[in-house]
Amino acid sequence: MMSVPQFYLVADGSVFALDDDGVPFGAPVKTDGTPDWDCAYDFDPNEEDVEYVAHMCYYLKQAEQLHNEQNQVFVK
Numbered sequence: 727m728m729s730v731p732q733f734y735l736v737a738d739g740s741v742f743a744l745d746d747d748g749v750p751f752g753a754p755v756k757t758d759g760t761p762d763w764d765c766a767y768d769f770d771p772n773e774e775d776v777e778y779v780a781h782m783c784y785y786l787k788q789a790e791q792l793h794n795e796q797n798q799v800f801v802k
Contacts, residue, residue, distance in 0.1 A: 742782040750783040
């Protein structure tokens with residue numbers, strides 16, 4: 727089982743997450759609403775709605791950046 731990523735968004739039955747290197751990937755959502763990390767997958771531009779995935783990855787990166795900026799303010 728993989729470790730839970732620090733940053734992820736859940737929308738429309740899918741999870742959009744960042745791996746340890748900051749590369750986005752997806753995972754399905756279980757019926758109980760939790761991410762199914764064991765079934766994680768890389769995004770395939772030939773099989774995905776590229777525009778939707780790009781928007782979600784953009785918001786995911788924005789959330790990561792905001793989190794990091796907030797932590798820097800409080801750590802100093």
